[in-house]
Amino acid sequence: MNISKPKGTRRVLSELVEYLKPYRGKILLMYVFALINVATMIALPVLIQRGIDYGIVPRNMEYLLVVSGILLATGAVQFVSFRMQGVLMMQVGNGVLYDLRKNLFDHIQHLSVGFFDRNKSGRLMTRLTGDILVLEELLMTGLDTLLVDSLMIIGLVTAMVLMNGWLSLTLLFILPVLFLIVFKLRGRIVESANGIQKKLSRVNSFLNESLSGIQVSRAFAREGQNIEKFRELNGEYYTQSRTFYPLNAFFWQSVATLNNFSQGLVIIGGGILLYHGMITIGVIVAFLNYVTRLFQPMQKISNMLNQMSRAVVSGSRIFEILHEKKDVDDVSDPVKPDDLKGDVRFENVHFAYKEGEPVLNGVDLHVKPGQICAIVGHTGSGKSTMVNLVNRFYDVQEGSIRIDGVDIRSYDQQELRSRMAAVMQDPQIFSGTVEENIRFGDPDADSHLIRDVVQQLGIHRLIEAFPRGYDTELGQNGGSISLGQRQLIAFARALVRNPSILILDEASSYLDSETEQMVQKALVPLMEGRTSFVIAHRLSTIRNADIILVLNQGELAEQGTHVELLARNGLYADFLRQSPREINEPTG
Numbered sequence: 160m161n162i163s164k165p166k167g168t169r170r171v172l173s174e175l176v177e178y179l180k181p182y183r184g185k186i187l188l189m190y191v192f193a194l195i196n197v198a199t200m201i202a203l204p205v206l207i208q209r210g211i212d213y214g215i216v217p218r219n220m221e222y223l224l225v226v227s228g229i230l231l232a233t234g235a236v237q238f239v240s241f242r243m244q245g246v247l248m249m250q251v252g253n254g255v256l257y258d259l260r261k262n263l264f265d266h267i268q269h270l271s272v273g274f275f276d277r278n279k280s281g282r283l284m285t286r287l288t289g290d291i292l293v294l295e296e297l298l299m300t301g302l303d304t305l306l307v308d309s310l311m312i313i314g315l316v317t318a319m320v321l322m323n324g325w326l327s328l329t330l331l332f333i334l335p336v337l338f339l340i341v342f343k344l345r346g347r348i349v350e351s352a353n354g355i356q357k358k359l360s361r362v363n364s365f366l367n368e369s370l371s372g373i374q375v376s377r378a379f380a381r382e383g384q385n386i387e388k389f390r391e392l393n394g395e396y397y398t399q400s401r402t403f404y405p406l407n408a409f410f411w412q413s414v415a416t417l418n419n420f421s422q423g424l425v426i427i428g429g430g431i432l433l434y435h436g437m438i439t440i441g442v443i444v445a446f447l448n449y450v451t452r453l454f455q456p457m458q459k460i461s462n463m464l465n466q467m468s469r470a471v472v473s474g475s476r477i478f479e480i481l482h483e484k485k486d487v488d489d490v491s492d493p494v495k496p497d498d499l500k501g502d503v504r505f506e507n508v509h510f511a512y513k514e515g516e517p518v519l520n521g522v523d524l525h526v527k528p529g530q531i532c533a534i535v536g537h538t539g540s541g542k543s544t545m546v547n548l549v550n551r552f553y554d555v556q557e558g559s560i561r562i563d564g565v566d567i568r569s570y571d572q573q574e575l576r577s578r579m580a581a582v583m584q585d586p587q588i589f590s591g592t593v594e595e596n597i598r599f600g601d602p603d604a605d606s607h608l609i610r611d612v613v614q615q616l617g618i619h620r621l622i623e624a625f626p627r628g629y630d631t632e633l634g635q636n637g638g639s640i641s642l643g644q645r646q647l648i649a650f651a652r653a654l655v656r657n658p659s660i661l662i663l664d665e666a667s668s669y670l671d672s673e674t675e676q677m678v679q680k681a682l683v684p685l686m687e688g689r690t691s692f693v694i695a696h697r698l699s700t701i702r703n704a705d706i707i708l709v710l711n712q713g714e715l716a717e718q719g720t721h722v723e724l725l726a727r728n729g730l731y732a733d734f735l736r737q738s739p740r741e742i743n744e745p746t747g
């Protein structure tokens with residue numbers, strides 16, 4: 160399933176509501192404080208009006224003192240309610256985001272490998288960071304907006320109409336213009352801001368790519384083209400910014416001007432009504448106060464609506480991942496093997512990553528416990544696919560793979576994989592020390608066991624040669640060590656696991672030939688008692704295998720020992736002729 164298709168608004172919102180449910184108590188309390196806040200907002204101008212009309216104008220000091228006291232108390236209540244409303248909204252928003260992040264990560268950890276083939280990690284990172292950020296904006300600032308701010312506008316308008324019907328006619332001018340400014344003009348600004356964001360992210364990703372690939376660019380003398388491309392992207396960003404900033408400035412100017420006009424209108428209208436004795440001075444001041452308060456809730460609703468449309472798109476993508484089903488799932492009562500002997504059978508295995516594009520066509524194979532099975536074949540012939548199927552990263556479409564006589568689809572995946580270990584061409588190194596990276600193979604392995612395995616592999620001296628030996632801190636992705644050193648760590652990591660089935664997929668391709676020979680020699684006794692699958696382009700690695708498989712376009716073209724296949728003088732013999740020096744290298 161592709162994760163970029165947005166779902167319907169209602170479905171996304173109802174899923175978000177599910178996440179909000181555990182916080183219903185806090186949300187309710189938040190609304191109580193929000194309503195108190197709205198009430199104080201509406202009450203304050205009334206108190207001002209009373210203070211002027213019944214305290215200041217008739218010079219009634221006692222009344223004025225009482226009203227001032229109430230005004231101060233109302234102000235204090237407003238402060239507390241506004242703060243509590245904000246604090247509760249943050250708590251709810253933070254809680255929901257915590258739950259979402261946690262569920263997403265947990266879910267992704269258990270998704271099948273096929274999902275990650277379809278959704279590359281860069282794109283997933285955007286989902287996990289960018290989309291969550293969009294939801295964060297909504298949850299942290301807009302959770303209460305639609306209800307509370309609509310109520311605020313209704314409350315303010317009602318208070319004005321009740322206070323003085325004639326003066327509230329000014330709203331017939333103020334409200335539509337405010338609406339136009341806030342919703343129409345603001346809409347264009349948000350559109351432009353999103354445009355800027357897109358252009359900026361293109362600039363940033365190009366910058367990122369150019370910096371990380373600087374060596375390749377230099378080697379291919381691409382500096383000129385890079386500068387040209389950057390100039391183009393930077394130019395697009397500049398052009399987009401040229402519309403945004405004046406538009407944004409115009410928005411705030413319009414708001415200020417409308418405010419001035421509204422005040423003028425209230426003063427003129429109020430003045431005329433005052434002249435005819437239809438209004439008091441306090442009502443005019445209260446109206447001036449009300450008019451300025453109209454802008455904020457309208458602006459918040461406009462922002463929220465804009466956030467909402469973005470949040471629906473982001474939310475739909477997040478929930479899409481959360482609903483992603485595993486391609487490779489456990490059966491209801493999976494087999495949990497106590498031990499694996501490592502008897503592996505492929506029976507008429509057919510497999511395709513994509514429908515109609517077969518990769519393996521009817522492969523039959525039997526590797527007995529403890530045997531070494533080497534797989535050779537041209538690039539793209541399906542070698543890695545075969546070992547990925549043994550690992551059950553994917554399920555076969557036809558036929559079956561049996562381990563110790565049991566179809567691997569019947570096993571508990573985690574239990575099965577805990578008895579296997581693989582060393583890949585480009586092993587992943589995690590941030591942490593060398594020792595921690597080796598311990599990744601078995602979290603219970605103590606320092607002695609780790610050193611013991613490394614000694615057996617014959618690479619103790621090489622690990623000790625790291626700046627701080629086993630305690631050397633490795634950056635994310637092993638940026639600070641060579642590819643060969645990464646492979647050495649991966650060998651130790653795999654063997655510390657003490658696996659029944661060992662998979663080596665181009666595992667020593669980055670080692671210099673001296674180190675490779677040393678590791679291969681050390682591996683011979685270490686492979687004893689384990690079933691091993693070895694993929695190597697360097698044929699010297701595989702000549703001692705018990706079974707050599709020759710894959711050709713997804714078909715098992717030949718299988719046998721080195722001597723048998725040589726005698727057959729087929730594809731394998733062709734391989735040898737292409738790399739005679741390597742095959743004749745002694746491997747110990």
Ligand SMILES: Nc1ncnc2c1ncn2[C@@H]1O[C@H](COP(=O)(O)OP(=O)(O)OP(=O)(O)O)[C@@H](O)[C@H]1O
Pocket residue numbers: 276512513518536537538539540541542543544545
């Ligand atoms: N994750 C994937 N999604 C789709 N197609 C894939 C995927 N992995 C491999 N393929 C395709 O399957 C075929 C076999 O690939 P595989 O990696 O098994 O070959 P290989 O023999 O190991 O190649 P190499 O020697 O280059 O590592 C290739 O055509 C490849 O493009």
